[in-house]
Amino acid sequence: MLNLNSPDSDGNSNSLRDPVSLNVGGEIYTTTLDTLTRCRDSMLGAMFTGQIPALRDRWGNIFIDRDGKVFRYILNYLRSSSLDLPDAFAELTLLRREADFFQIRPLLEEIRRCEVSMPLSLRGGPLGAMLMVDVDCKVRVLHFNLRQGPENYELHTCSVRVFTVDLFCTWRAFVAMLCERLSYQTSQGLRSPHPCNPRLNRLKLEWVPRPEELPQDQYDKQRYQGLTVSEPEVTQLHSDDIMNTRQSPHEIRDMQGFVEELLTVSLAEGFRVDSVTPDPKDILNCSSLQLVKG
Template identity: 70%
Template sequence: MLDLNPPDDSGDGTPVRDPVSLNVGGQVYTTTLDTLTRYRDSMLGAMFTGQIPALRDRRGNVFIDRDGNVFRHILNFLRSGALDLPRGFKELALLRREADFFQIRPLVEELAHLEAAGPLSLRGGPLAAMIIVNCDSKVRLLHYNLRHGPENYELRTCSVRAFAVDLFCTWRAFLALLCERFCYRTSQGAARPHPCDPGGSRLRLEWAPRPDQLPQDQYDKQRYRGLAVRDAEAAAADDVPPGPRPVGDMQSFLEELLKVSLAEGFRVDLASPDPADVLHCASLRLVKG
């Protein structure tokens, strides 16, 4: 027996609170309201913000009469913003129909991109993909006043090296993976980078590690920010403190990029100016397939 209840605290229905249990076609999932409402203009966003009513099964789970097995990929996309399909995935058309039903536009666009790219590899990505990376670094001489007292200032000079990376990738799910992997570090906390174009195929990263001699307030005043990498495996180790790992220079960034891209089936196709020294390159091209 199913009960029709509003998904909030209004009326006589059972309120929906974290964690949320969903019964999708007989498969029960547990997640959070933040995940389900990540895209407010989707059907799930409307359901869990009280705009449309929700059905419940006899155990109190919110019931949705759709394919329960495929829904796990939709839920994972809501959690990470990236589409990671398992080996040998053969239900792309069904997943596209379910994404259309739930009206999750970014997922629909990602699936359309995969279908246009052709057959999927064993890892769920396109058989052919390309990454183009352009790297740049500049040293800026920064002059600032160091205050010793009410009217006692000392003029100091400090050099700050700023890094910039322009990255283009034909596999948008991989770019979303990089946005999850890297994060900016500011005095206000960590911030996730985002693609700089509507199609989600270009990413620009800009960061400047703070020199030890530069006070934090002067660093913040210049609107500098650091870059870090989220390393779940390292954080799980007993001898490594939790939290993002700082990216101190371009070589550290390229090393992490290569680590992630090679694991996803890419290989180095071109490195300039010295193909034998990839970690000190100015431009890099990786291909898959």
């Protein structure tokens, strides 16, 4: 290896000058020292400020034994401070690995944000992944006092339905995606559910839709919460058919609505229904459901 700042055998300096030619895994790139040292605390920053020795190929290019095709996006990020990926980019995991190798921390943060927003179908997913869901609904009778005057209270009774879901999936990214799509509706606003399994494979949900006869203050007093799902809503902005997508939440008021939503999402991600209990012909009224990806 040659130190970029040390003299060569003829006494000439090997310190680099612009433009700089790189051979990354067989792909040749030409750029500037300013671009390569944009992140000073990265491996590239250390390499091109002489802190780390570098290797040259037979043509004099600085050689880096990493994935050459993905390096294109790393170099473009250093040039513009923007992560620009083509539509349906399918190598985000590889790009993250390369950004981690070069220790470009701002790029790693951009990739993480991109992973969260990218559809799961573009992130892949293991064939044979299993999704198991148990659902239940219990009816509770609630008694409460309703004020009719300064010292006049009447005892009222109403029934509430308590829905519970116990969901387990061997594909963790799917559970994370559900947590992003679903929200609890509380008196303090919307709140995202969190997986109860430390390894993020299991999600438990419990929600109570508010019946019309139950006043909002009594509903809040019981610390009940609803469940909403966010779906893309497409609106036309201009006459030239430019469209905009935003998230519009709606409330899930029964178990059939939840099962329908779950099926919509899971089937879009490549799952297929494997078993339904108790009646396979009445899937929306099931008590347990199992799906397999593949």
